[in-house]
Amino acid sequence: MLLSLLGLGLLFTVTGFATKRYHETQKTLAEQWYARGEAELKAGRPQAAIDDFETALLYAQSNTFYRLRLAQALLAAGRIEEARAHLLSLREQEPENGLVNLELGRLAVRQGKLSDALRDYHRAIYGIWENEPEDTRRQARLELCQFLLEHGDRAEAESELIALAADLPEDAEAHVQAGGLFFETKDYNRALTQFHQALGLERSQEAALAGAGEASFQMARYEEAKEYFERAVKENPADAHVARLLEMTNLVLGIDPFDHRISARERVRRVVRAFDEAVVRLEQCAQSHGDLLETSQPQTLIESVYARIQKLRSGVRARTLERNPDLIAQVMDVVVEAETVASSSCGAPQGLDQAILLAAQRHSGTQ
Numbered sequence: 146m147l148l149s150l151l152g153l154g155l156l157f158t159v160t161g162f163a164t165k166r167y168h169e170t171q172k173t174l175a176e177q178w179y180a181r182g183e184a185e186l187k188a189g190r191p192q193a194a195i196d197d198f199e200t201a202l203l204y205a206q207s208n209t210f211y212r213l214r215l216a217q218a219l220l221a222a223g224r225i226e227e228a229r230a231h232l233l234s235l236r237e238q239e240p241e242n243g244l245v246n247l248e249l250g251r252l253a254v255r256q257g258k259l260s261d262a263l264r265d266y267h268r269a270i271y272g273i274w275e276n277e278p279e280d281t282r283r284q285a286r287l288e289l290c291q292f293l294l295e296h297g298d299r300a301e302a303e304s305e306l307i308a309l310a311a312d313l314p315e316d317a318e319a320h321v322q323a324g325g326l327f328f329e330t331k332d333y334n335r336a337l338t339q340f341h342q343a344l345g346l347e348r349s350q351e352a353a354l355a356g357a358g359e360a361s362f363q364m365a366r367y368e369e370a371k372e373y374f375e376r377a378v379k380e381n382p383a384d385a386h387v388a389r390l391l392e393m394t395n396l397v398l399g400i401d402p403f404d405h406r407i408s409a410r411e412r413v414r415r416v417v418r419a420f421d422e423a424v425v426r427l428e429q430c431a432q433s434h435g436d437l438l439e440t441s442q443p444q445t446l447i448e449s450v451y452a453r454i455q456k457l458r459s460g461v462r463a464r465t466l467e468r469n470p471d472l473i474a475q476v477m478d479v480v481v482e483a484e485t486v487a488s489s490s491c492g493a494p495q496g497l498d499q500a501i502l503l504a505a506q507r508h509s510g511t512q
Contacts, residue, residue: 191221243272396500
């Protein structure tokens with residue numbers, strides 16, 4: 146019996162050692178095939194990566210991360226339904242896995258499924274993340290915002306952006322990115338807030354200066370816009386877009402007859418200039434449409450507006466307007482009407498014509 150017990154002990158020891166070696170070999174082989182799969186995926190060869198990850202799973206069937214990487218490789222190879230099956234299986238095992246839900250959200254985005262994307266991204270945002278949870282949750286919400294904007298759901302995107310903005314790190318780039326997204330939703334006030342925060346962290350951040358300028362411009366705060374644009378151009382003189390916006394801002398500020406800071410004489414000068422510009426614009430538009438401006442019976446909207454211009458024309462002189470400042474508002478009404486009609490009939494205004502309309506909208510509350 147003693148010999149039998151010794152033999153059994155020896156047998157168990159040998160068996161245990163053999164089993165341990167077997168599992169170690171399995172683990173090593175799995176890691177080797179997984180490493181090959183990662184290399185293939187990184188090199189842009191997802192099909193080869195699929196084969197490697199599948200082989201790795203033969204040696205480590207319960208490894209959920211390998212299965213996730215297989216699903217990601219399938220997605221990269223365009224094998225959507227297979228990837229989806231793996232991801233759904235993984236979510237059954239770990240319903241709160243943030244990365245799995247994120248991949249399902251991305252898959253829903255690819256398929257254009259809005260409700261599924263919202264659900265899966267929210268599961269990812271509030272799910273469990275092993276590494277850098279705050280950053281990864283933030284990135285997931287950012288992706289969701291971009292998806293919503295691309296699909297024209299500005300209200301839902303803005304709701305997500307407000308939550309994103311409340312959780313941003315002290316990083317200028319992050320605030321600039323959030324500001325840009327708020328700008329896309331046309332929430333210019335919140336966009337400006339984000340650009341301000343970025344500039345508080347990095348005073349000469351070019352994108353923040355340009356963004357703050359554009360947000361201010363859209364809110365008709367042209368004095369602020371001018372300051373931001375000038376600083377942005379100083380940081381990057383090659384930015385043609387910002388340079389054009391600065392030029393337009395200067396035109397608006399230079400043609401606005403209702404600026405309370407200018408003198409009465411300057412106001413009259415601007416009104417006369419705006420009137421002359423509007424007349425030229427309407428005449429050119431009429432010529433391109435074949436309208437008869439010199440007619441006693443106007444038939445078109447362009448002809449009707451031009452008839453009003455003709456009635457006012459003799460009074461649109463500096464001395465007349467200085468003696469009768471109440472006439473200024475009447476003249477500017479006709480100017481805006483002429484520019485508006487020309488724009489609807491002959492295309493969007495440019496240069497000074499655009500500046501005239503922007504200046505008028507600034508004071509009408511329609512900006």
